[in-house]
Amino acid sequence: MSALAATLYRGEIVENTHAAHVAVVDAHGRLVHSFGDPQRITLPRSAAKPAQALAVIETGALERFGFTEEDLALMCASHSSEPRHIERVRAMLAKAQASESDLRCGGHPPISDAVQRDWIKRGFTPTAVCSNCSGKHAGMLAGARALGLALADYHLPGHPLQAHVRRTMARAAGLPDDAVQWAIDGCNLPTPAFPLAHLARLFMTVADAPQDTPLARIHRAMTAHPELVAGEGRFCTLLMQAFDGTLVGKTGADACYAIGVRREHGTLGIAIKVEDGNTAVLNAVVVHVLEQLGIGTQQQRDALAAFRQPVVRNTMGVPTGQLDVRFTLHSHQA
Template sequence: MAKQTFEPAVTVYRGGIVETTHAAHIAVVDADGRLLYAWGDPHRLTLVRSAAKPAQALAVIETGALDRFGFDDADLALMCGSNSSEDRHVARTRQMLAKIAAQESDMRCGGHPPISDAVYRDWIKRDFTPGPACSNCSGKHVGMLAAARAMAVPIDDYHLPEHPLQIRVRHTVAQACGLPDEGVQWAIDGCNLPTPAFELDRLARLYASLADAADLTGAQGSGAVPARTAALARIYRAMTSHPEMVAGEGRFCTTLMEAFGGALVGKVGADGSYAVGVRASAQTARHTGEAGQRALGFAVKMEDGNQAALHAVVVEVLAQLGIGTPAQFEALARFHAPRISNTKGIETGGVSAKVKLAAQE
């Protein structure tokens, strides 16, 4: 079988010479999941990794765990995040454990080097050995523990695919993406929990649903919409109100959501996946046509998992869709077209996104 080839989405230059190129797949959909624009293969089967966390958090909310244990929006944002293991992230994880009368030893994730270089330097200086509460997925794991408690099922093996909680999570994730249960494949993530795989446009649809729920709830109030819509809007509000809990200082997810001030939600997944949900506006209406002002969602997968290239593509998609102001793009400039410098601080090259979204019939 011939290997598929794709036009490079990102080019990295050094001294004006092409050093590396990076292929990407992009799907842009409306709030109904209709494919509007694409690049590469918008239906690529994709392990979305941590970009699935909002859908997994939806399952936690629907057990009643958040209300039962008094979790607030910052707690929910941490459940949806891939945090930098900053002191505020670790402290909140431990506070959440206390709310459910659980211990760090009950968490089935492991410690690892932090995403943040500043945190890593601090840990090295202190000869600190991270535990489960220091995981970038700590919030998701505490959320799963809380959900197991709310379901009155054992917490010892909450992470296993056959556990009643994970069976419920699988069903919820599939529904949130508009798929039957068998339409989602599953593997084991780096944090030891199941992680889903489905077509890329379904990830875009999930995030469009988050933004659409925020629009519907904002217009009608949470009491006037279905419970699931209210739960999706709650996730959107938590992530956009507390972007520092979704990632951390200087990270792309945090910077993106801070720049847009609640107009969009964004979340990374390991190895080059990303998804964005954009609330309805005059800017989205240019693409949703007769449907009027509706939310949009888009998802990106870098074929080689390169993160710098991923960030450049995400910002380029926003630019091509006309979503954002000059000030917002200025806040994202270091991600859109980062310059490459050597160890003496001399600029030696740069990164350039080359995607051109193609309208779909």
């Protein structure tokens, strides 16, 4: 089956086409809708952060070091390196009796254009605490400290903390330990790969978690503090703000997205991968899938209208083309 999901036009001429894969599972983990290959082996990248945060919760680090709900949200974040993000990471490190020099993520240009302009004006050079993944790394350091493990090499696959993360990740995705493949992420931590449908299952379990369980804490933290999960004007933040606690969503590098939806007639998990790694296409595909599934109200979905069919403009601001997302989900329901 063709996985062509979107076409980018320049004028009326096709400039690019984009393939995508979608998996939607119900509250029992059953595949109910799909497009393309729902079993595509996928690197969730930062979309896996809720499961990595779950591993940190299980170490007892949150209670031991007095981490707040906001701190937990930042552990799940790909943040914009705004001052509020950097300041909170520094506070988390202090709580865990760790320092920025312990971090094994590197500084990089921020995701936010506004932050980038500010850094350029100030001649600021980003350090590890400015990494969009620094909240996750601070949580990992706290987890290692809580387990009485060495902080050195906490990021390496052979460290006992990462063995714990691997077990937690497989369990959260509903897979045996040996069914998850591993590589190294952009932030220098191990990153998993498994079938796309199991990423959907992971987010379904986050949305469906009973009250007062660790996964429910993660859901509450992310949906109550979406500005910490991403940042000003970012898709994840605007998505969760629009749906006001009923939807948890997280992006991953190279165009992967995962969503958990709370509904009266059954929780859903959704996972999407765009083959060429285009983030603008990914966001448009996410909105398209939400519309096809009838998730939320029209008003909630309209809050994401700017992402639905983004207009391409040249350096003079003249519209030169538009992205057209046009595909139909396949139903697996009897």
